[in-house]
Amino acid sequence: MSFYRIYRPQVIEEIDNVAVREQLLSLLTKEKKQLPHAFLFTGPRGAGKTTAARIVAKLFNCTKPTKHGPCGKCDQCVTIADGRNLDVLEIDAASNRGIDEIRQLRDAINLSPSGAAYKFYIIDEVHMLTTEAFNALLKTLEEPPAHAVFVLATTDPQKVPATIKSRCVSISFHKASAVELAAALKRIVTLEKIPIDTAALTLLAASVDGSFRDAVKLLEQVSFHKGKINAEVVRNLISLSDESVITKFFESLAKKDARVLLSMIEDLVAQGKDIKIFLVDCLRRLQTELLNGNSDSKELIRRFTDAYALMKVSPIAELPLELVIVEYCSDVPAKAAGRAEGSESQGSIKKDSSTEFTPRPPSGLGMTEKPMSLGLLTLEKLTEHWKDFIEELKPFNHSMAGVLRSARPKEVSRGIVTIEAFYPFHRDKLSESKTKDVLIQVLKKLFGEKVKVEIVLGKK
Ligand SMILES: [Zn+2]
Numbered sequence: 001m002s003f004y005r006i007y008r009p010q011v012i013e014e015i016d017n018v019a020v021r022e023q024l025l026s027l028l029t030k031e032k033k034q035l036p037h038a039f040l041f042t043g044p045r046g047a048g049k050t051t052a053a054r055i056v057a058k059l060f061n062c063t064k065p066t067k068h069g070p071c072g073k074c075d076q077c078v079t080i081a082d083g084r085n086l087d088v089l090e091i092d093a094a095s096n097r098g099i100d101e102i103r104q105l106r107d108a109i110n111l112s113p114s115g116a117a118y119k120f121y122i123i124d125e126v127h128m129l130t131t132e133a134f135n136a137l138l139k140t141l142e143e144p145p146a147h148a149v150f151v152l153a154t155t156d157p158q159k160v161p162a163t164i165k166s167r168c169v170s171i172s173f174h175k176a177s178a179v180e181l182a183a184a185l186k187r188i189v190t191l192e193k194i195p196i197d198t199a200a201l202t203l204l205a206a207s208v209d210g211s212f213r214d215a216v217k218l219l220e221q222v223s224f225h226k227g228k229i230n231a232e233v234v235r236n237l238i239s240l241s242d243e244s245v246i247t248k249f250f251e252s253l254a255k256k257d258a259r260v261l262l263s264m265i266e267d268l269v270a271q272g273k274d275i276k277i278f279l280v281d282c283l284r285r286l287q288t289e290l291l292n293g294n295s296d297s298k299e300l301i302r303r304f305t306d307a308y309a310l311m312k313v314s315p316i317a318e319l320p321l322e323l324v325i326v327e328y329c330s331d332v333p334a335k336a337a338g339r340a341e342g343s344e345s346q347g348s349i350k351k352d353s354s355t356e357f358t359p360r361p362p363s364g365l366g367m368t369e370k371p372m373s374l375g376l377l378t379l380e381k382l383t384e385h386w387k388d389f390i391e392e393l394k395p396f397n398h399s400m401a402g403v404l405r406s407a408r409p410k411e412v413s414r415g416i417v418t419i420e421a422f423y424p425f426h427r428d429k430l431s432e433s434k435t436k437d438v439l440i441q442v443l444k445k446l447f448g449e450k451v452k453v454e455i456v457l458g459k460k
Pocket of ligand 1 (some may be wrong): 058062063064070076077
């Protein structure tokens with residue numbers, strides 16, 4: 001049996017996710033009758049949702065609860081942990097869109113539980129249910145029998161209908177922090193007597209993107225190593241990238257040398273290295289640069305992060321990174337003489353023939369930059385370049401760019417740009433002085449004019 005199964009937390013106190021543990025502990029102060037009968041667990045994969053769902057099932061059905069919650073030892077607790085408890089049903093909505101299961105659930109739900117106090121339904125990836133299945137589920141949630149409890153789990157809560165959400169108590173599972181991961185790993189290290197040092201554990205925890213499941217799997221992988229496990233061993237075993245490779249990679253990026261970069265990727269793949277881990281190492285390097293005040297790294301962070309997200313769904317893992325490299329290297333370099341090679345970022349303004357456009361120097365709030373030559377600011381110009389304006393804002397504030405997408409320029413007159421937002425909270429967000437400052441700066445950068453910005457509420 002794998003570490004992950006053996007060392008799955010079995011009782012509330014073993015849950016390493018602090019926020020979740022505390023919310024579940026707070027349930028202990030309630031009488032069973034007062035407990036909610038529907039929960040919605042949201043959060044990324046590997047964050048421990050299913051594990052926590054089983055612990056909640058024990059909370060309801062444990063026959064020998066202690067003041068800390070379920071005992072983890074009675075017949076109910078043990079069979080729930082093994083996934084063979086007749087009254088705890090786990091449905092995976094991702095593998096079958098659920099309509100038959102939900103129908104069966106509806107038919108069977110009124111029957112009394114076979115051995116336990118409560119019938120417990122865990123529906124994983126609930127957002128994958130068909131509309132029909134959701135409707136069936138909703139009916140059940142509206143009038144559940146007193147003995148039924150639901151835990152709906154999802155990685156994508158936005159796809160869960162509001163009618164379902166409103167009937168659930170929501171608990172959100174964030175990605176595990178380094179401290180939480182370390183705690184989870186230490187528990188196993190102690191019990192398995194694995195000779196691993198702290199630096200190695202830290203490195204392990206840092207390379208799994210906040211997933212308990214991945215962290216434990218990696219630990220199991222390195223535990224097969226004979227002898228003491230230090231950071232060096234971990235680095236080799238889990239194919240972490242060599243510092244010198246990363247340095248060379250960034251040097252080639254600065255030169256925009258796609259040929260070298262692509263052949264480096266090819267080598268890494270041929271050596272069986274995990275490209276995702278390589279990309280995370282690159283991002284870490286960029287993060288250090290960003291924190292050291294190098295705002296040029298922003299553009300690459302954005303592109304690499306996009307590539308990372310795509311890697312998870314790409315049939316060829318390295319392809320999204322290769323694409324980013326090709327795109328990045330084919331960007332027109334800045335004309336500004338004397339600039340360090342490669343420090344230029346992509347001009348996000350579409351190079352359409354109707355506007356004169358000089359590739360711009362690195363993005364950033366540097367106000368010493370020469371204005372772009374989009375010409376005098378008029379309402380027509382701003383409307384025409386609204387999308388470019390939003391693109392330009394993105395590096396500063398992604399959510400602001402989102403808000404602006406549903407707003408529009410209304411008037412440009414006497415040095416005042418009026419922007420129309422269509423929701424009061426959009427107007428309020430854009431009216432914040434920090435936000436306005438950025439809007440003003442980006443307008444200046446694009447059109448070379450210092451203007452004032454007014455936000456008004458428009459009618460759709
Ligand atoms: Zn028990």
